[in-house]
Amino acid sequence: MIGSTLRRVTPQLLILGVVLLMNLAVFPGFFTIEFQNGRLFGNLIDVLNRGAPVALLSIGMTLVIATKGIDLSVGAVMAIAGAVAASVVTGGAGWFTALLAALAAGLLCGLWNGILVAIFRVQPIVATLVLMVAGRGIAQLITEGKIMTFLNEGLIHLGAGTVAGVPTPILIWLAMGTLVTLIVRHTALGMLIESIGVNETASRLAGINSRVLLVTVYLVSGFCAALAGVIVAADIKGADANNAGLWMELDAILAVVIGGNSLLGGRFSIVASLLGALIIQSVNSVILLSGMPPEFNLVIKALIIIVILVIQSPTVKHALYLLRASAGSAVPDAKEMGRNAPSAKETRP
Amino acid sequence: MTDQKKPVLRAAGIDKFFAGAIALDQVDLTLFPGEVHALLGENGAGKSTLIKCITGAYHRDGGTIRLGDTEIDPRGPEESQALGIGTVYQEVNLLQNMTVADNLFLGWQPMRAGMVDRRQMNRRAQDILAEYGLHVDPSLLLSSYSIAIQQVVAIARAVELSGKVLILDEPTASLDRDEIDLLFSVVRELTARGMAVVFITHFLDQVFEIADRATVLRNGRVVGTRKLAEVTQGDIVELMLGRHLEAAKRDRSHATPGDTILSLKGYGKRGMIEPFDLELRAGEVVGLAGLLGSGRTETCKVVFGAVTADQGSAELRGKEIRLTSPRGAVEHRFGLCPEDRKIDGIVGDLSVRENIVLSLQARQGWTRPLSRARINELVDEYVRLLDIRLASPDMPIRLLSGGNQQKALLARWLATNPDVLILDEPTRGIDVGAHAEIIELIEGLREQGMALIVASSEMEELVAYSTRVMVLRDRRQVRELTGDEITTDRIVKAISQEETAA
Numbered sequence: 107m108i109g110s111t112l113r114r115v116t117p118q119l120l121i122l123g124v125v126l127l128m129n130l131a132v133f134p135g136f137f138t139i140e141f142q143n144g145r146l147f148g149n150l151i152d153v154l155n156r157g158a159p160v161a162l163l164s165i166g167m168t169l170v171i172a173t174k175g176i177d178l179s180v181g182a183v184m185a186i187a188g189a190v191a192a193s194v195v196t197g198g199a200g201w202f203t204a205l206l207a208a209l210a211a212g213l214l215c216g217l218w219n220g221i222l223v224a225i226f227r228v229q230p231i232v233a234t235l236v237l238m239v240a241g242r243g244i245a246q247l248i249t250e251g252k253i254m255t256f257l258n259e260g261l262i263h264l265g266a267g268t269v270a271g272v273p274t275p276i277l278i279w280l281a282m283g284t285l286v287t288l289i290v291r292h293t294a295l296g297m298l299i300e301s302i303g304v305n306e307t308a309s310r311l312a313g314i315n316s317r318v319l320l321v322t323v324y325l326v327s328g329f330c331a332a333l334a335g336v337i338v339a340a341d342i343k344g345a346d347a348n349n350a351g352l353w354m355e356l357d358a359i360l361a362v363v364i365g366g367n368s369l370l371g372g373r374f375s376i377v378a379s380l381l382g383a384l385i386i387q388s389v390n391s392v393i394l395l396s397g398m399p400p401e402f403n404l405v406i407k408a409l410i411i412i413v414i415l416v417i418q419s420p421t422v423k424h425a426l427y428l429l430r431a432s433a434g435s436a437v438p439d440a441k442e443m444g445r446n447a448p449s450a451k452e453t454r455p
Numbered sequence: 456m457t458d459q460k461k462p463v464l465r466a467a468g469i470d471k472f473f474a475g476a477i478a479l480d481q482v483d484l485t486l487f488p489g490e491v492h493a494l495l496g497e498n499g500a501g502k503s504t505l506i507k508c509i510t511g512a513y514h515r516d517g518g519t520i521r522l523g524d525t526e527i528d529p530r531g532p533e534e535s536q537a538l539g540i541g542t543v544y545q546e547v548n549l550l551q552n553m554t555v556a557d558n559l560f561l562g563w564q565p566m567r568a569g570m571v572d573r574r575q576m577n578r579r580a581q582d583i584l585a586e587y588g589l590h591v592d593p594s595l596l597l598s599s600y601s602i603a604i605q606q607v608v609a610i611a612r613a614v615e616l617s618g619k620v621l622i623l624d625e626p627t628a629s630l631d632r633d634e635i636d637l638l639f640s641v642v643r644e645l646t647a648r649g650m651a652v653v654f655i656t657h658f659l660d661q662v663f664e665i666a667d668r669a670t671v672l673r674n675g676r677v678v679g680t681r682k683l684a685e686v687t688q689g690d691i692v693e694l695m696l697g698r699h700l701e702a703a704k705r706d707r708s709h710a711t712p713g714d715t716i717l718s719l720k721g722y723g724k725r726g727m728i729e730p731f732d733l734e735l736r737a738g739e740v741v742g743l744a745g746l747l748g749s750g751r752t753e754t755c756k757v758v759f760g761a762v763t764a765d766q767g768s769a770e771l772r773g774k775e776i777r778l779t780s781p782r783g784a785v786e787h788r789f790g791l792c793p794e795d796r797k798i799d800g801i802v803g804d805l806s807v808r809e810n811i812v813l814s815l816q817a818r819q820g821w822t823r824p825l826s827r828a829r830i831n832e833l834v835d836e837y838v839r840l841l842d843i844r845l846a847s848p849d850m851p852i853r854l855l856s857g858g859n860q861q862k863a864l865l866a867r868w869l870a871t872n873p874d875v876l877i878l879d880e881p882t883r884g885i886d887v888g889a890h891a892e893i894i895e896l897i898e899g900l901r902e903q904g905m906a907l908i909v910a911s912s913e914m915e916e917l918v919a920y921s922t923r924v925m926v927l928r929d930r931r932q933v934r935e936l937t938g939d940e941i942t943t944d945r946i947v948k949a950i951s952q953e954e955t956a957a
Contacts, residue, residue: 294823298821308801311800
C-alpha cells in the first residue's frame with residue numbers, strides 16, 4: 107500500500123522538490139533548521155506551519171470532491187469556528203470547551219451542507235455557496251461586527267504554541283491527515299466514497315447508502331474547516347469575521363487539484379492533496395523570499411498550476427505511455443490482453 | 456465480383472493502444488465499391504475501436520488509411536465525413552427536437568438572402584428521402600417518427616454528406632422485421648450506386664442476408680476475411696469464437712421447485728406497473744416477457760425496491776417486509792442486474808475487483824472491510840467461474856467488453872449469495888459466446904436452488920431457462936405460462952391476443 111501511494115504521489119513529490127529548490131536558489135539558508143528557546147525555527151518549518159489551514163481544508167475537500175461535490179463554504183466555516191471559539195473563551199470558559207464548541211459549529215455547518223446535497227439534491231456548488239455567503243454574516247453576528255480578541259493561553263497555544271519544539275498547527279494537520287487517511291483506507295469508506303463519486307446511481311443500486319456517505323464527507327469537511335479556523339484565530343489571538351479564511355476555499359480546491367484528484371470525482375488521495383497544500387505554501391514562500399512584489403504570487407501560482415495540469419492531462423499521459431512502450435520496456439498488461447497474440451513490439455520494426 | 460475493382464478504402468496495419476492494453480493490433484480492412492462488408496467479432500474484439508480509428512474519433516497509434524488513391528488522416532468524424540466516410544450509430548445521434556429536414560440539412564442548409572430557405576429545404580428533403588423509398592413529411596419533428604425512419608434519415612444525411620463509404624454500427628439492434636427490410640432495401644440501393652457499406656452487427660442471419668464479405672476480429676486482430684457465399688454460419692461463428700459453439704439445446708429438466716421465498720400480492724406502483732401477484736419459489740426462474748415498454752424493467756425495479764411500491768404487500772419466507780430501497784433489498788439478499796449496464800450497473804473508474812465486492816461490502820457496512828485475502832479469494836473464484844476475460848482485476852471495469860462487464864456484475868451479486876436474483880436483459884448487447892455462458896449460468900443457479908426473475912426481449916432465451924413466464928403488456932401482467940405452455944408461440948399469442956381484445 108505504501109508503495110502504491112508513493113507511485114501515486116510521485117509527480118507531487120517531484121513538483122514539491124522543484125519548488126523547494128527554487129526556494130533554496132533565492133534564499134541559500136532555506137533548509138536550515140535551528141532549535142532555539144525550545145522551538146524549531148526555519149523556513150521549512152514555516153512552510154509546514156503556515157500551510158496548516160489549507161492542508162486541513164484540503165483533507166475534507168478531497169473527500170467532498172471524490173463524491174463529485176465541492177465545498178465552497180470552508181472559508182466561511184473557518185470564520186464561524188474562529189468566532190465561536192473566541193466568544194466562548196471571552197465568555198470565561200476554558201480553551202478545550204471553546205475548541206469543542208468551534209468543532210461542533212463546524213460539524214453543524216457540514217451537516218447543513220450535507221443535508222442540502224444528499225437529501226434535497228441541491229447541486230453541491232449551489233448548496234455550499236449559500237453558506238459561503240451567509241457564513242461570514244453568521245460569524246459577524248457572533249463577533250458583533252468587530253475583531254474579537256482573546257488572551258486565553260490554551261487557545262492561543264493551538265495556533266502559536268509548540269509541542270516538543272514543533273509548532274502545534276503542524277502536529278494538528280499531520281494528525282488529522284493521518285487519522286482520516288487511516289480511517290478511509292483501513293475501512294471500506296474510501297472505496298464506497300469513490301464508488302458514489304464515479305457512479306452514484308449504480309452505487310445506490312448496488313446497495314450503498316449514498317446519502318449517509320454524502321453527509322459524512324461534508325461533516326468531515328466542516329470539521330476540518332473548524333480546526334483550520336481555530337488555528338487561524340489562535341494565531342492572531344482574535345477572531346476576524348471578515349478576513350479569516352477569506353478565499354481559502356479556492357486554495358483548498360487548488361491543493362486537491364494539484365494533488366491530481368479529479369474534480370469529476372472518484373479516485374482520491376489525501377496524501378497527494380496535502381502535498382498540494384505544501385506546494386502552494388512553498389510557492390508563496392519562494393515569492394516572499396525572492397523579494398518579488400507579492401502581486402507576482404497569483405501569476406506564478408497560475409503558471410505552476412498550468413504546468414501541473416498539463417503534465418497530468420490524458421494527452422501527455424498517453425504520449426508518455428507510447429514513449430515507454432516504444433522504448434522497449436515491457437507492457438505487461440498488453441500481453442495478457444492480446445492473449446496468444448504476438449505483442450505489438452514483435453510485429454513492428 | 457468485387458475483386459477486379461479498385462478498393463475505395465484501405466486501412467492497413469492499424470494499431471491502437473489504450474493504457475496498458477492493445478485494442479487493435481495490425482488490423483487491415485479493405486472495402487470495395489458496391490459491397491456490403493460485415494465487421495464481426497465478439498464484444499471487445501475491437502470492432503468499434505476500428506471504426507473510431509478510421510473515422511478519426513480515436514487517434515490511431517499506427518497504420519495507414521487510404522481513401523481511393525490518397526492517404527488520409529482524419530482528425531475527427533467531421534473531417535472523415537467531409538472526405539467521404541459517413542457513420543450511423545445504433546443510438547441515432549440526431550436531434551429529436553428538430554424537424555426531419557433540419558436534421559438532414561443541419562450545417563449545410565440551403566440559404567437565401569442570409570436566411571435558411573425552409574421551403575427549399577423541405578422540398579429537397581422530401582426528394583432525398585423519396586430516393587430511399589421514404590415518404591414522410593420532412594417538416595415534422597424527427598421524434599414523431601419511428602427509430603427505423605430516424606435511422607434512414609441518419610443514413611440519408613451521412614450519404615449526402617459523404618457518399619463513398621457508409622459505416623452502420625449495429626443499425627438493426629432496435630428494429631423489428633419490417634423495419635429491417637426497409638433498412639436493407641436502402642442499403643441495397645446504396646451499394647447499387649457504388650457505395651461501400653460497413654455493417655456491424657451481432658445478428659449473423661442478417662449478415663448472410665445482406666453482406667457480401669465479412670471481416671472477423673478477435674482480441675484486436677483480424678482472424679479472417681471471407682466471402683459469405685463460400686462459407687456457412689458455423690464457419691463464421693468458429694472464426695469469431697475460435698472454437699465450435701455447441702448447439703445451445705437443453706432438455707428442460709423440471710426439478711420440483713422448493714419453498715416459497717418471495718410472495719407479492721397486489722404489488723404495484725401507480726403510473727409504472729399495475730398491481731400484480733408473484734409467487735417465487737427456490738429453484739425457479741420466472742421469465743418476464745413482453746414488448747419494449749410493457750413493464751418488464753418496471754417490474755424488476757419495483758421488486759428490488761429501486762422504485763417503492765405504493766400498493767400491495769410483500770412476504771419474504773412468510774414474513775412481511777417492506778422494500779423501499781435497493782439497500783434494504785440487498786440486506787434481504789436480493790440482487791438486481793439492471794438493464795442499462797453503463798448507467799445503472801458498473802462503476803466505471805473503479806477496478807473490476809472493487810466492482811465485484813461492492814455489494815457485499817455495502818451490505819457489511821463500511822466499518823467492516825473485507826480483508827484483502829477474502830477479496831482476492833472472491834475475485835479469483837468468480838473470474839474463474841464466470842470466465843471473465845481481463846488483463847488484471849485491477850483494471851477499471853469500463854475497459855472490459857460488454858459481455859465481461861455483465862459477468863462482473865453477475866459476480867457482484869453472486870458474491871452476496873442472494874436468495875432472489877433479478878436479471879434485467881442479462882444478455883443484451885453481448886456476444887454469442889458470453890450469451891451462451893450466461894444462459895448456462897442461469898440454469899446452474901436455478902439448479903442450486905436460487906430464485907431468479909429474468910426479464911428478456913429474446914423469447915427463445917426465455918423459453919430456454921424459464922420455469923414460468925409472466926407475460927406483460929401495457930405495464931400489466933396479462934398471462935402466466937407454466938410447464939409445457941412455455942413456447943415462443945404461446946408467448947407471442949399471449950401478447951397479441953390481448954392486443955386484439957384491447
